[in-house]
Amino acid sequence: xTGGIAVEWYFAILLMFGLLxxxxxxxxxxxxxxxxxxxxxxxxxxxGEAGLEQLAMSFYSSVTNYNFLPIPxxxxxxxxxxxxxxxxxxxxxxxxxxxxxxxxxSILAIGSGVLLSTMIGISGGSIGILGKVLVPEMDKRGYAxxxxxxxxVSSGTLAILIPPSALAVFLGAVAQVSIGRLLxxxxxxxxxVAALFVGYIIIRCAIxxxxxxxxxxxxxxFSQKLKTGLTQIAPIVLVIFAVIGSVFxxxxxxxxxxxxxxxxxxxxxxxxxxxxxxxxxxxxxDTVHVTVMVFFIVVGSISFSRILATTxxxxxxxxxxxGLNVHxxxxxxxxxxxxxxxxxxxxxxxxxMITVPVFFPLVKALGYDxxxxxxxxxxxxxxxxxxxxxxxxxxxxKAIAPGNVTLGDVFRSSLPFMLLGFLSMAMIMIFPxxxxxxxxxxxx
Amino acid sequence: MKALRKAEIIFDKIIDYxxxxxxxxxxxxxxxxxxxxxxxxxxxxxxxxLYEIITYSLLWMTFLGTTAIMRMNGHxxxxxxxxxxxxxxxxxxxxxxxxVCVLLAGVILFxxxxxxxxxxxxxxxxxxxxxxxxxxxxxxxxxxxxxLFVQLIRxxxxxxxxxxxxxxxxxxxxxxxxxxxxxxxxN
Numbered sequence: 001x002t003g004g005i006a007v008e009w010y011f012a013i014l015l016m017f018g019l020l021x022x023x024x025x026x027x028x029x030x031x032x033x034x035x036x037x038x039x040x041x042x043x044x045x046x047x048g049e050a051g052l053e054q055l056a057m058s059f060y061s062s063v064t065n066y067n068f069l070p071i072p073x074x075x076x077x078x079x080x081x082x083x084x085x086x087x088x089x090x091x092x093x094x095x096x097x098x099x100x101x102x103x104x105x106s107i108l109a110i111g112s113g114v115l116l117s118t119m120i121g122i123s124g125g126s127i128g129i130l131g132k133v134l135v136p137e138m139d140k141r142g143y144a145x146x147x148x149x150x151x152x153v154s155s156g157t158l159a160i161l162i163p164p165s166a167l168a169v170f171l172g173a174v175a176q177v178s179i180g181r182l183l184x185x186x187x188x189x190x191x192x193v194a195a196l197f198v199g200y201i202i203i204r205c206a207i208x209x210x211x212x213x214x215x216x217x218x219x220x221x222f223s224q225k226l227k228t229g230l231t232q233i234a235p236i237v238l239v240i241f242a243v244i245g246s247v248f249x250x251x252x253x254x255x256x257x258x259x260x261x262x263x264x265x266x267x268x269x270x271x272x273x274x275x276x277x278x279x280x281x282x283x284x285x286d287t288v289h290v291t292v293m294v295f296f297i298v299v300g301s302i303s304f305s306r307i308l309a310t311t312x313x314x315x316x317x318x319x320x321x322x323g324l325n326v327h328x329x330x331x332x333x334x335x336x337x338x339x340x341x342x343x344x345x346x347x348x349x350x351x352x353m354i355t356v357p358v359f360f361p362l363v364k365a366l367g368y369d370x371x372x373x374x375x376x377x378x379x380x381x382x383x384x385x386x387x388x389x390x391x392x393x394x395x396x397x398k399a400i401a402p403g404n405v406t407l408g409d410v411f412r413s414s415l416p417f418m419l420l421g422f423l424s425m426a427m428i429m430i431f432p433x434x435x436x437x438x439x440x441x442x443x444x
Numbered sequence: 445m446k447a448l449r450k451a452e453i454i455f456d457k458i459i460d461y462x463x464x465x466x467x468x469x470x471x472x473x474x475x476x477x478x479x480x481x482x483x484x485x486x487x488x489x490x491x492x493x494l495y496e497i498i499t500y501s502l503l504w505m506t507f508l509g510t511t512a513i514m515r516m517n518g519h520x521x522x523x524x525x526x527x528x529x530x531x532x533x534x535x536x537x538x539x540x541x542x543x544v545c546v547l548l549a550g551v552i553l554f555x556x557x558x559x560x561x562x563x564x565x566x567x568x569x570x571x572x573x574x575x576x577x578x579x580x581x582x583x584x585x586x587x588x589x590x591x592l593f594v595q596l597i598r599x600x601x602x603x604x605x606x607x608x609x610x611x612x613x614x615x616x617x618x619x620x621x622x623x624x625x626x627x628x629x630x631n
Contacts, residue, residue: 027526259477284467
């Protein structure tokens, strides 16, 4: 780019990020805060009016990107499950199969959360379903808030870690990490987190049974359980194969697998006799709401990273950071601490758009695997959704919880699960193979 | 006043239709891509331009749907600080930020119109399988920003009216308090 003013790299970063954060703090829509910063940045660094024309051009190329296709489609899958009532049916089925266990309903929340996550691409979707179905039942059984709210909120965040994950696609597309490999790389960490949650519930309820009082579980014969499994849960295999299996076997690209996933969800809703025109229309409209929110941030923010790149700020920052006399892992930890901090205040899409242009070149320069970094970053962002003071999923939970539940209750209940999430993240930082072996298996 | 209200009703209808079109795009994308995968696997047929059309559809979906989201104030905000403000101050701040957004939308509207006209006049063609002229694809950007421009004005006006009504409600309470103070004054 020619004609712009030449400034020190740290001035460019300070100006662009400073302006963005101040505008965001005023409550301006984040997409417009990006557009404002871009107008100023384009005018200064891209050469006045020519820069603004260039900015207008970049709006066109912002979302005309085939890699973004899975985002609306993964979100649509979740909306079909939610609108059609398929999710409620699934919880009932898992409830029948699950035997007598300490903290049974809390485990039911996590188990159902995992299954719902195979069909729901965004966090928050399954919290709505689980919260409405399970909270009244848990309340009736005398479950403590810690065992009611925590498991539901935390299982909601699994939607980010188990494919289909719209945020994984978004991160992959922006960071230019293979989306197919990333979707496979998050499966084992996602299941590991779920297993840790279940383990924690069992141990805590065994130590203190008052948290989740025992109750008589209706006796269900093995043949009945088998029947429920085959008729109610087995059809989900169709969705899992459409989304994960098709990518793993190389039948479809992530975009195509998302489309197949949508069709599988329609078929599933039809099998359960829940498919109607109303379901199709409402789910599609809800999808547009969420997708447009994300894509409009992309419209504003793609130019933001381009402007920063053309000022030389990103490469200078990377050069500066790699020249520091510290072990590279401390820089990785620093990036994760920034994500934790941002996660407490911002929505995931904005965090991705702000940090990816800076973090990923740095990670590459430090010689780390960007796929591994994408996995731990996703886990971190997912934890931001349940972290105080502004974890979005906690607000969702508060909205559907009974009136006597305070936001403080929700945050306190989710805290142990958040710590378990950080523990899993640390394990993946130390043992990258937890995330990498499945995509490497596919490569073979 | 009546004409303005009628114009608003028509504007809202247009937004609704745009939202429906955006929703239809999502479903059609899913159906088309699935059909393509199945046809490719079953009879080895694939329609290559489909993927190009899908990328354009993402742009259209975004700009068709964005005004509906703005109408319901659904665009993501970082409201952690502003939620601490009183409703009156919050309404005033929202009104100001929306006025700034009107200006921004105006600037972008101007430059995207200029770009679309230039591409139309120079018959700019995209280098791709279909080689389509660019302007019919990008025209949705100025259309979207025009709709946003109008909607942002409505939002700014709405927030300002909220601010005024909250101020009015506060004023009698303050007057009453002042009168009460006088009555209950020990002197």
